[in-house]
Amino acid sequence: MQNAYPATQSYRWVICGCSLLILMVSNGMTLGGMAVFDIELMKSLSEIAGREISVTEIKLRDSIMLGTASIFGLGTGWLVDKVGVKPLILVGLAIFAAGNFMYSQIQSLVHMYWIQVSFGAVLALCGLMINVYLISSWFDKQRGLAIGLVLGGSSIGNAFFPQLNTWLMTMADWRQVFVWIGLIPLALIPLAFFLLKRGPSSAGLPTANTKAGPPIVLTGYSLAEALSSRNFWIVATIAMCTFYCILGMSANVFIYMSKANYSAASASTGVSILFIGGLIGKVTSGHLAENFGRKLILLTGLGLMLTGGVSLMLAIKLDSAFALWAGLVAFGFGWGGIYTLIQLLAADLFGMRSLGKILAAINILDAAGGALGPVMTGILFDVSGSYFLPFGVITGLLCVATIAASLLDLKQAAIEKARLAA
Secondary structure (H helix, E strand, C coil), X not given: CCCCCCCCCCHHHXXXXXXXXXXXXXXXXXXXXXXXXXXXXXXXHHHHHCCCCXXXXXXXXXXXXXXXXXXXXXXXXXXXXXXXXXXXXXXXXXXXXXXXXXXXXXXXXXXXXXXXXXXXXXXXXXXXXXXXXXXXXXXXXXXXXXXXXXXXXXXXHHHHHHHHHXXXXXXXXXXHHHHHHCHHHHHHHHHHHHHCCCCHHHHCCCCCCCCCCCCCCCCECCXXXXXXXXXXHHHHHHHHHHHHHHHHHHHHHHHHHHHCCCCHHHHXXXXXXXXXXXXXXXXXXXXXXXXXXXXXXXXXXXXXXXHHHHHHHHHHHHCCHHXXXXXXXXXXXXXXXXXXXXHHHHHHHHECCCHHHHHHHHHHHHHHHHXXXXXXXXXXXXXXXXXXXXXXXXXXXXXXXHHHHHCCCHHHHHXXXXXXXX
């Protein structure tokens, strides 16, 4: 067990920095970083198979990964409440390094799909849910800012790794690049081993924001109580719809721009802009939510995503570069805000009592939506021959998420949470 609980206020920010780096690598390398390999993978695997590999077949890779993450998520949520985050993160980083090395040897779609299964396990072990749990257990005050900063690591990674991988492919073929980037998660293992510690409030101890004293009783919802709450299903609906949109868009932007005759460098920049907008949205939304309220900032983020979706549809219809770049920026800003607010709302609405299990339950549902996003967007493109229809579906789902967000009842949730604490 990890029983060291540094009493200093500053150590929680060390945890925050470590968590940011881990999420930067786990999410950045599996999502945005992978997208720039798509064209080369299609070419190489088509040559090996003796037939043309479709966009749908390549994008099925992402759906397999996210579906696996969804399946493993509930078990991970149970484990994190029992053993803490450190063992899970160490195992996840080791699997991730091995998976990248294995990618350099693939000879078929089946090989690629099996590696994506292992990447799904990585996302369950050291991705979004685990890091939100870690930060929530170290922070009570400034939780919104801390979660926003950590989730910003995902956007930093998704902005950085497309550029890094594109640059590395100018010096070597894609197989060698996978060997090189496999060293990155390997290098994080000693960092996680020495610096990560179990959060005080996850063990019923005072946090860095409270005075020393006897162990505290963890309050909040049990998993069963959360599942019977209307707010849980509203948050889950928002998560499912927006994760479909986020991952469907991010996984296909590179291919969309490449087929629209943008250069590889411009297409990777498009992916990076999407995630840079997400970075700014994540960090600022956490701070703004502390001052202006969760629901207002959530609806603002959804409004920006909707604007971005409509703008990208116009970019296709009008062949407008301005609409394309404006749409990516708006979509990214809005996405970042929603990404942070969903995690923050889970901790706020349901407390620490069973947060790991509750986050896992939400993760199963949002990962299911996320798993459908890349492959359905690819299927709709292959069927229609254009990204107008798949981007239209994304815009429609954002309308559903906006309606759900408007029904969120934060006042009643606060009353119920106080009743459970009493």
